[in-house]
Amino acid sequence: MALEHALLVALSERPGSGLELAGRFERSIGFFWHATHQQIYRVLARMETDGWLSVETVPQAGRPDKKLYSVSPAGAQVLADWLAEPLPMESFRSDLAVKLRAASYGERAGLLRRVRETLADHETRLAHYLELEKRDYPVPADLAGPDLDQFLVLRGGIRLEEFWIGWLNEYLEAHA
Numbered sequence: 124m125a126l127e128h129a130l131l132v133a134l135s136e137r138p139g140s141g142l143e144l145a146g147r148f149e150r151s152i153g154f155f156w157h158a159t160h161q162q163i164y165r166v167l168a169r170m171e172t173d174g175w176l177s178v179e180t181v182p183q184a185g186r187p188d189k190k191l192y193s194v195s196p197a198g199a200q201v202l203a204d205w206l207a208e209p210l211p212m213e214s215f216r217s218d219l220a221v222k223l224r225a226a227s228y229g230e231r232a233g234l235l236r237r238v239r240e241t242l243a244d245h246e247t248r249l250a251h252y253l254e255l256e257k258r259d260y261p262v263p264a265d266l267a268g269p270d271l272d273q274f275l276v277l278r279g280g281i282r283l284e285e286f287w288i289g290w291l292n293e294y295l296e297a298h299a
Contacts, residue, residue: 126166129156131175131194131202136269138193141167151273167192175201223294235298242291249284252277 133139133147144167147159158166168189170176180219181189192233194202219241226234260266 126158126162127170128205130163130166130170131198134192135202138191140189140191148288172197173280177207231298233293238291238295244287245284245287245291247283249288252281256281
């Protein structure tokens with residue numbers, strides 16, 4: 124997946140400015156696809172040039188005009204074509220997994236400290252995801268369309284965090 128596809132998804136959900144998109148990345152899409160503000164602005168400009176986006180200029184008092192981006196018909200077709208492409212098998216690439224395997228050849232105590240810190244980060248993220256689920260999707264059975272898709276992606280994030288927490292706890296217990 125390219126950043127362009129993540130931006131097309133975000134703008135299909137709701138048009139927005141570059142700043143608004145960067146904020147959305149930090150709060151939701153960024154949990155699965157990271158991009159800096161600079162990357163987002165650079166890619167938006169390229170997508171506009173390629174005709175994938177429509178842009179409305181919104182005047183602002185005392186500030187530069189704001190560009191409000193939305194997906195153009197050409198961008199919608201790019202997104203549809205991308206959705207139809209075959210999916211490669213998800214790969215698991217983890218520095219942590221390699222370090223866990225290498226722990227017998229170095230200083231395990233230092234690594235265990237890092238594992239506990241990483242575990243705490245995953246526990247924090249899981250708590251955040253669970254709060255989002257409770258707040259935004261109190262009755263999952265009533266969901267359909269984009270709301271159902273967003274909920275199911277959030278559920279995937281919850282399950283991933285549960286995996287990490289379980290695995291790291293297993294490692295720490297084995298080396299207690």
